Amino acid sequence: MISNLPFVYEALPMRVLFGVGTRSSARDEALRLGMSRVLILCGPAHEGVAGEISRELGDLHAGTYAGARMHTPVEVTEQALALARERRCDGIVAIGGGSATGLAKALALRTDLPQIVLPTTYAGSEMTPILGETKGGVKTTQRSAKVLPETVIYDVDLSMDLPVHLSGVSGINAIAHSVEALYARDANPIVAVLALESIRALVNALPAICADPHDRAARTGALYGAWLAGICLGAVGMSLHHKLCHTLGGSFDMPHAETHAVVLPHALAYNAPAIPEVMARLRDALGVDDVPAALYNLNRAIGAPRGLRELGMPEDGIDRCVELAVANPYWNPRPLERAQLHALLTRAYLGDAPSIDLSVNQGAGS
Incomplete structure (x- = not known):
């Protein structure tokens, strides 16, 4: 439909x-x-x-x-x-x-x-x-x-020689492009098909690469998924996840792919109440009930950093990141609220599991 x-x-x-x-x-x-x-x-x-x-x-x-x-x-x-x-x-x-x-x-x-x-x-x-x-x-x-x-x-x-760690976090970075493309303001059916295909390909390939870095079929699947994710990234606008990662990277010189891997489950959990149809499509595509938790567990499976503090982010940087994120925000399906963003970044900083706020009303924000 x-x-x-x-x-x-x-x-x-x-x-x-x-x-x-x-x-x-x-x-x-x-x-x-x-x-x-x-x-x-x-x-x-x-x-x-x-x-x-x-x-x-x-x-x-x-x-x-x-x-x-x-x-x-x-x-x-x-x-x-x-x-x-x-x-x-x-x-x-x-x-x-x-x-x-x-x-x-x-x-x-x-x-x-x-x-x-x-x-x-x-x-x-x-x-x-x-x-x-x-x-x-x-x-x-x-x-x-x-x-x-x-x-x-x-x-x-x-x-083929990309280290297992970098393969994993780079792949999660690509998944982030596809996830945000699904709920972009300018989302469309063509991009949605590409995004879901990309996510499935990468979620299947990354654990296989972790188990056997020389698995050519898995490497091919990951590169294919990344290509599709790149098409999605270029075709539509991005939202909260990319804004946070760009802010963290520019402000604290944090590693790009690792930062995306850590932040993605938390950013998706933040937006989940405002995008029920997207969450349903992701649950069907991945065969899971809790998509943010599944991405968090995928991070664990591929050996991604648990939290932003492992990447060198100072704890007092949370406040700076929140202010920069709301000062010049990307469009987002859920309004950006300082207290909730602070909680999101605190969980990401500590390496805690993502949390969906079920009390949030559904609807679009800016």
């Missing part, structure tokens, strides 16, 4: 290559996009893969910047931008997770250079026209067609 009428669905223009060994297509894709002087972007962990890609690119390779960092600090972008200008680059190939993708987008915003992204995690940001940047301890986000990558190359082989 289609309940969210009327709706608008806008497909984003992007080319996706998905398979095993697909990174060998990097040179062909660069030539297709008219690149002749390519800048490779990565973090320190992916310099080896960057070297392989540079050899694949051959004479198209003009330079490599290996300093990508979480939350896309503006000062890092300025360093990479200086190298791009020095080497007269006309295209970007980014290899890695959200840090490398974010840096590529930041450069594209400033230069309009075409991008090819090769994800190595389940972040999903490669599928979106969204850029989050951090300056002075504050993370801000914007949507712009200029930052949307032209090509994304998903190669299952690039995810």
Whole structure:
């Protein structure tokens, strides 16, 4: 049954290559996009893969910047931008997770250079026209067609060596994109189908990866689920969960995927009273009675951090996060209330189980 009428669905223009060994297509894709002087972007962990890609690119390779960092600090972008200008680059190939993708987008915003992204995690940001940047301890986000990558190359082989811990929290991060897409203000039936398929794929794959990191079928399922989650993230707006995670990441330089993993069960529990139809669809899709509890238990099963204090958040940061969240809020199906947000963040900080407030009236907020 289609309940969210009327709706608008806008497909984003992007080319996706998905398979095993697909990174060998990097040179062909660069030539297709008219690149002749390519800048490779990565973090320190992916310099080896960057070297392989540079050899694949051959004479198209003009330079490599290996300093990508979480939350896309503006000062890092300025360093990479200086190298791009020095080497007269006309295209970007980014290899890695959200840090490398974010840096590529930041450069594209400033230069309009075409991008090819090769994800190595389940972040999903490669599928979106969204850029989050951090300056002075504050993370801000914007949507712009200029930052949307032209090509994304998903190669299952690039995810096979992703450590089990990072696989798990990166996958939960992707689940968060799909969960929030289900109750977005601009939700639509197409995105809902993709979101539920994504959640099922990831919930099935992540425990299997934890049990056997070399399970290629599980790795393929997780990458598939992450791709779909990225489509959802790029197609509709996000809500409370993403606002809290962006605030925490920008204010306290906390690890991106781990923060999403910890916060998701609590943010969903906060919104649950206002989204009964979504909660029913999630219960059916996952075969559970309590979805926030199931996500909390999934975190435990994959070895995610129990609470925000394990990630280095100071206890007095709860108040700051609440104020930032309500000062410039994202749309949310339930109104943002300081006391309830403080309770949510306190549970997330301590690592307690999520709690649904059954006394809250159903309805939409802002």
